[in-house]
Amino acid sequence: MTSNEMTGGEAVARMLQAYEVGPMFGMGGFQLLPFYDAARRLGLNHNLINDERCAVFIADAYAKVSGRVGVCDATLGPGATNLVTGLVEALNAGSPLVVFVGDTHRAHSWKNMTQETRQAEILRPACKELIRIEMIERIPELVRRAFAVATAGRPGPVVVDIPEDVCHATHPFEVTEFEADPALAAAPALRCRPAAEDLARAAEMLAAAERPLMLCGGGVHLSGATAAVEALAAAINLPVAHTMTGKGAIACSSPLSAGLFGRYDRIANKLIEESDCLLVVGCKLGEIATKRYSVPAAGKTVIHLDSVAEEFGRTFQPALRLWGDAREGLADLAAALAGRAGAIRARRQGYVDDVAGRMAAWRRSVEPRLTSGERPINMARLLHELNRIMPEDGILVADGGFAAHWGGLLYDTKKAGRGFVPDRGFASIGYGLPGAMGCALAAPGRPVVGLTGDGGFNMVMGELETARRLKLPFTLIVVNNAASGYVKALQHLIYGAGSYQSSDLVEVNYARVAESLGCRGIRVEDPEQLAAALAEGLKGGEGPTLLDVVVTRDPAQMLPGVDNRTVQVKKGDRVA
Structure with a gap:
């Protein structure tokens, strides 16, 4: 040797x-x-x-x-x-x-x-x-x-x-x-499968249910299980809702998509309430996903599939535990149901038609916000324009705080897979810029857009120099509301108008900041400028493009809905 x-x-x-x-x-x-x-x-x-x-x-x-x-x-x-x-x-x-x-x-x-x-x-x-x-x-x-x-x-x-x-x-x-x-x-390097008898029982529970619903968390992406989610959902007409990290478990445009569930939702929380069997996949059922541990309600029938046994029963006691890899477990469930999938699918057609109808009705109900011409720009309009222009293989990186919540609620992935990357493990602000850099390096050729607040960008703006040095072609949207938006919105909800402490920032033109660091900067103050600015950013090139988007300064409109931790608003009050 x-x-x-x-x-x-x-x-x-x-x-x-x-x-x-x-x-x-x-x-x-x-x-x-x-x-x-x-x-x-x-x-x-x-x-x-x-x-x-x-x-x-x-x-x-x-x-x-x-x-x-x-x-x-x-x-x-x-x-x-x-x-x-x-x-x-x-x-x-x-x-x-x-x-x-x-x-x-x-x-x-x-x-x-x-x-x-x-x-x-x-x-x-x-x-x-x-x-x-x-x-x-x-x-x-x-x-x-x-x-x-x-x-x-x-x-x-x-x-x-x-x-x-x-x-x-x-x-x-x-x-x-x-x-x-x-x-x-690469991960997962090893995979395990749930026990055969547990799978057989789960298959019987899903087959017997009239209004089952699959709840997908980020573990679906860790396992590379999105194809297995799509296959099982399509085989037995099983609608799918997701957490913020689980977005992309199926395409948001799918008729089987029930959208985000938890603190902010479209139609999913009501569907969970009405469901007679919930299949939870790769989801820890944490605070935000469960609307501070109120969704699902106690007594719901839950099958929990996860590769980490310690997550079973941490926040909700499931009727059945499936200990195994998400991809393998879902594939085994599909195989167990294959012989009667056609009959199950036909029996549930009315149910999934109802789900698709509710989603269509929700989209109609929020249309005024999505197309709002107000100035400063409404966050819903920004996400709407981003939905319109992002290609199927695009990746949206969402910073912690309200950027992730707005993106989780309103951004639509156009195909299954990891097309939405929020930092929900710790929800630290400051992730938007470095996260976009990591995505651009991981998926060269795929359009990458980072969504960050001005507070988050202030923490890490020096990394624009790194991104420029590496000639990384991505677009960074700085949501400029001259505030620590999430905190100011919560202060408004809890203590009332004018009760703000240490939540305001000085007005900054971040497009000029980007230019001073040798990057392309575009300031957007009119919603009619959004489409052109986004198109310019998505052209790519050598180095990042920063869009400084001036959004609402009204703390009553800074969140995509009423935070469930506040008690001053009536139950169910929600804006898009």
Whole structure:
């Protein structure tokens, strides 16, 4: 066998090369310099970021869209602690990441080294597993472990902590040590199926139901199960509602689509109330999806299919638990029902016609808002114009806060698949720009639009420089309401008009900000300008286009509906 003396940093780089990882982002420090030098020599696609949180956000969005492991890195101390928000997003959302973090020289630890902190203890709750490498010769083994954990079960981020002396040390590695299973570079790397007797019982429950409904969460996309959702739904006329992360489980234009359910909904909450059997797939039934744990109502018959057994019964006790992968479980259900699917489908035709009729009626009811000519621009009009122009393969990235809620309620995916990417794992604002960058890298050639508030953009605007440097062709819409819109709207709902505290921003022309960073900027103040501005952005080119869209300053109109946490409004009051 042939051995090769190399640094620990180069050993890490060679393992990443073996996994054929995609673009990586980080901000280096002394601890990881051998890794950076090896990345340069080996030709890895590594890029400087301006804020480590954004490095994780980019890797997270890249993983969400590509299904492949996202990779980023940070130096010790403030670099490591800046990762926390992005790591929790990936942990809660189930995004497979491997994140490398430099740490102190072990011979000098706890001697007041510059930037030293208890970073392993800080990061451990924010990731699926934290692996500290104490011996240089174990680097290949432990990097393989990181990829295996990141892609198994519900995927998630794994942090690899590398002390300075391990990264800078040298060791004669054997060439054969740098071998990797390519299956572990994407998630899910392993799949399991529900028990046969549980599947048979679930099939009987679905067959007997008169008004069943499938509720899809983000796990449908993690599993790559959208084709299985479409197949089962079409086979037995099973309508489908979705969470924000589950949007795209089927096309929003499908006659079987019941749209968003939970805090904000179109018709789905009423259908859930009327349903006699709910099939929950890849959904944790969290606060927003359940309208603060009130949907479904207690006593509803629920079949819960999920790959994480710990989610069963956390917020709702199901009648039947199906422990397994969403794609495989749905395929097995379809097979179990195949012999009588035709009869079931015919029996339910009136039901699905009713669902389609309700959706059509809802669309008619909100038409005035969707086509509103008011100035400043109504958010519904912005989403309407985006729906009209976005191609079938387009991707909308929605920042936390009201951007995700407006997008979740009104944006229509035109085909099944991950065409809507909100950061609902942690709902941090600031995701819109780096998320759009990650999507553009994951799906070159697909039109990408990021939707962010002015508050979220203020946090991360320095990454426009990164996007320009990488010549990433996407459109970023900055929803400019000169406020922390979600907070101001809630203050208005709870405390009344004029009761605003620390929720206003100064007026900024963000188109000029973009231009000052060498990007194309377009300010939109008239709703009649929206279509042309969006078309200009979607032309692509070298680098991003920023649309500064001036939207309503009225806090009563900042949310897509009445937040269920407020008690000042009558039950069921909702605007589009």
